[in-house]
Amino acid sequence: MAEQEMQKTQNVPATERIRNVKTFTPRVDIYENKDCLFLLADMPGVDEKTVDIELEKNVLTITGRVDDGRINDATMMYSEYEIGDYERVFTVSDEIDHDKIVATVKNGVLRLEMPKAEKVRPKKIAIKAA
Amino acid sequence: MFNPGLWRVRRFSNVMPEIMHLQQEMNRLFSSAGQKNPQDYPAVNIWEKNGASIVTAEVPGIDPEKMDITVSGDVLSIAGIALKETFEKGETYLRQERGIGKFKRNIQLPFQVDAKAVEARYEKGILMITLPRIKEDLPKKIKIK
Numbered sequence: 691m692a693e694q695e696m697q698k699t700q701n702v703p704a705t706e707r708i709r710n711v712k713t714f715t716p717r718v719d720i721y722e723n724k725d726c727l728f729l730l731a732d733m734p735g736v737d738e739k740t741v742d743i744e745l746e747k748n749v750l751t752i753t754g755r756v757d758d759g760r761i762n763d764a765t766m767m768y769s770e771y772e773i774g775d776y777e778r779v780f781t782v783s784d785e786i787d788h789d790k791i792v793a794t795v796k797n798g799v800l801r802l803e804m805p806k807a808e809k810v811r812p813k814k815i816a817i818k819a820a
Numbered sequence: 821m822f823n824p825g826l827w828r829v830r831r832f833s834n835v836m837p838e839i840m841h842l843q844q845e846m847n848r849l850f851s852s853a854g855q856k857n858p859q860d861y862p863a864v865n866i867w868e869k870n871g872a873s874i875v876t877a878e879v880p881g882i883d884p885e886k887m888d889i890t891v892s893g894d895v896l897s898i899a900g901i902a903l904k905e906t907f908e909k910g911e912t913y914l915r916q917e918r919g920i921g922k923f924k925r926n927i928q929l930p931f932q933v934d935a936k937a938v939e940a941r942y943e944k945g946i947l948m949i950t951l952p953r954i955k956e957d958l959p960k961k962i963k964i965k
Binding site: 697698717718719720721722723724728730732733734735736737759761763764765766767768769770771796797798799 | 841844910911912913915
C-alpha cells in the first residue's frame with residue numbers, strides 16, 4: 691500500500707484542449723460478474739451534473755468538470771494538490787447493453803453499472819479444413 | 821523531506837503554488853522514485869481567510885461517519901479508511917487502482933486553534949475544514965502613546 695502513488699496522475703493530452711485547465715486520470719476499479727461490468731472512479735469535486743459518460747461504439751469516455759476550487763476571499767498559503775478536470779477513455783468489448791447503463795455519483799466516486807447484453811453468447815467458430 | 825514552515829510560507833502567498841510545485845519536484849528527485857507514504861495522504865491545500873485557516877483535501881468515497889478529525893493545540897489530524905472494494909463470490913476484478921487503506925495525517929498550523937469553533941464539511945469527495953484562531957492568540961494591535 692505504501693508503494694502506491696498518492697498524487698493524482700495528470701493526463702498527457704494528444705490534442706490540446708480549449709479550456710485551459712489540467713486534466714487528470716481518475717483512479718478506477720473495474721470488476722465484473724457474469725451479468726454486469728462495474729466501474730468505480732475516484733473523481734473528487736464532481737457531482738451528477740458535471741460528470742459526463744459517453745459510450746460510442748465501444749469507446750467509453752468518462753469526463754468530469756471541476757470548478758477551479760478557489761475559496762472566496764481566501765489566499766492560498768500552501769498547496770499540495772492541483773485541481774483540474776478528469777478524463778479517461780476505455781475500450782470496452784461490444785457485449786455491453788448500451789441502453790441499460792446506470793451511473794451514480796456519491797462522495798466524489800462515480801459508479802457505473804454496465805449490464806452485459808443478453809444476445810451475446812460466446813460463439814464458437816468452426817474452422818473448416820482447407 | 822524538506823518541509824517549509826507555514827510561518828515562512830505565508831509571506832509569498834502569490835507565488836506559493838509555483839514554489840510548492842517546484843519543491844514537490846525537488847522532493848520527488850531526491851526521494852525514491854516519487855513514492856509517497858500514508859503520512860502524506862490526503863494531500864492538502866491550505867488557505868487563509870480572516871485569520872482562520874481553511875484546509876481542503878481530496879478524499880473521495882469515504883463514509884463521513886468514519887472520518888476522524890481532531891484538533892489539539894495547533895495540530896490538526898485527519899484520519900480515516902479508504903477501503904479497497906471487496907468482491908463477492910462470482911465477481912472478478914479486472915483493474916484495481918483505488919483504495920489507500922488506513923490513513924492518518926497530522927498537520928501543524930502556525931497558530932493555536934479554537935477547537936470548539938472548528939467546522940468540517942464533506943462534499944463531493946472534498947473535505948473542507950475551517951480552523952479559526954483562538955482569541956488569545958490573535959494579533960494584538962499596539963497603540964503608540
